[in-house]
Amino acid sequence: MTTAQTTDVLVVGSGPTGLTLANELALAGVRVIVLDKLADPNEHSKALGLQPRTVEVLDMRGLLATVLERSLTQVPDAHFAGLPAVMSYQGWGSRHPYGVIIPQNRVEGVLEEALADRYGVTVQRSHELVDIEQDSAGVTATVTTPGGDIRIRARYLVGCDGGRSAVRKRLGVAFPGTRTAFAGVVADVTLKKGAEAVSARPKSIRDLLGSDKSQQNRMTWPLVPLQHGLYRVVWGIYGQSEAEANAPATEAEVRQSVAMRYGDAVEIDEVRWLSRFTDSAYQAERYRQGRVLLAGDAAHVHLPAAGQGLNLGVQDAMNLGWKLAAEVNGWAPEGLLDSYHGERHPIGASVVENTRAQAVLTNPAEEYDGLRAIFVRLLKIDDVNHHLAGMVSGLDIRYPIAGSEQDELVGARMPDLDLRVDGGESTVSALLRSGRGVLLTTAAAPRFGTLAGPWSDRVDIVTVDALPDYDADAVLIRPDGYVCWAATGAEAAARQRLEEALWTWYGTARPAAAGTGPAPEAAVSR
Secondary structure (H helix, E strand, C coil): EEEEEEEEEEEEECCCCHHHHHHHHCCCCCCEEEEEECCCCCCCCCCCCHHHHHHHHHCCCCCCCHHHCCEEEEEEEECCCCCCCEEEEECCCCCCCCECCCHHHHHHHHHHHHHHHHHCCCCCCCCCCECCCCCCCCEEEEEEEEEEEEEEEEEEEEECCCCCCCHHHHCCCCEECCCCCCCCEEEEEEEEHHHHCCCCCCHHHHHHHEEEECCEEEEEEECECCCCEEEEEEEEEECCCCCHHCCCCCHHHHHHHHHHHHHHHHEEEECCCCCEEEEEEEECCEECCCCCCEEHHEEEECCCCHHHHHHHHHHHHHHHHHHHHHHCCCCCCCCCHHHHHHHHHHHHHHHHHHHHHHHHHCCCCCHHHHHHHHHHHCCCHHHHHHHHHHHHHHHCEEEEEEECCCCCCCCEECCCCEEEECCCEEHHHHHHHHHEEEECCCCCCCCCHHHHHHHHCEEEEEECCCCCCCCEEEECCCCEEEEEECCCCCCCCCHHHHHHHHHHHCCCCCCCCCCCCHHHCCCCCC
């Protein structure tokens, strides 16, 4: 067995997390190989929604238009544990205050096409990782392929291979967590009769709710029309033994659940795909071990409540991608790659926490009726509704970046403002499509651009007419869309904070060519 391939980064798994990460790495000029043990792309719906922050992320990379073309619909609201008082996305300053209903396989299709069309990278299928060895210079992966076992040598390896991650198991990373006696089944079916009894395509998240509590331990949700005659079935049951919860789902269960909700009015013709899920809530103790990292479900699993899992993984990849690329490309400052765990592990823990809470609230047992009633009343309080909508959507994420203690803009996502640049129109999301950092300066703060000049190989310096409805004259944005510095005015303290932010997130300044360094009055000593 010989080393058949070498690369900068080996990505194991071609779901939304792995494909997003591969696109980010390739955008930054990093050589990447993507492996998947399955022979063919996923053909099934699986996850069915994108939250607003993921919609923003796709817009930042010029992929949103294609995603919307292939989506089923958009909904302006969200739910928490299926409760009837839905949550509004308004008030979070998003250009996209809506969720997108789209099967996971279509999202993967958009990402995989972009990877091939933009960067010439194709997924290597029927390639299963069986072993990992790492040293101070890189990682050697042993991979089983149709032609026999091969070795792939990479500088870094990222496991994006799902909740049963082979990468995580090979690393021996602890994966603590909990589960109860709940299990559910999700399936894609065609109907022999009864399409008229099923609601039309949802216009609100309310159309996807309304569980049937005819049995105290069972929940069944309305059928959801997909496309091409397919419908989504979801049901769950509490009080199952571990063996029952871990047993493969059966067609008989799917047919029974539909019959229990719709009686003779609806009849299934064919079950195209089915899968069992549980309320397992586990999280890797660490997301990095040496030159191997974990992202997506390989790093955390939880109840698929409010469709947070796909979105959490995509945002893991956006956080990791530019940092890993900086490491490979040789300009990453000390600690940048470790900040991936530092920033994303708490976010994953928060999602695990809120899905555990939702698991309790969805239990149809009578003893939880009072808890549900209280939560419904809480959701009708504007501040509570706003808080939970931000948490579920990812719009509330704010990283503990230096300076965030004094400035509420720092650490938060940058709103997608309409901008005037060189007499033309642009947006923040359009300026971020390069995958580089962006320094926005205004006429009130011209010296910041001069100071950032030595970092111009990593940061695009853009002068705009103004930052409308934004309380700053200049702002430094990371490639993943989060603010790492902001200032009103151009006083010396603000210039010093900018230089510190540039060193912290973009490393050592490029040596200036003769006569091109910053003006003396703009220079700030460290």
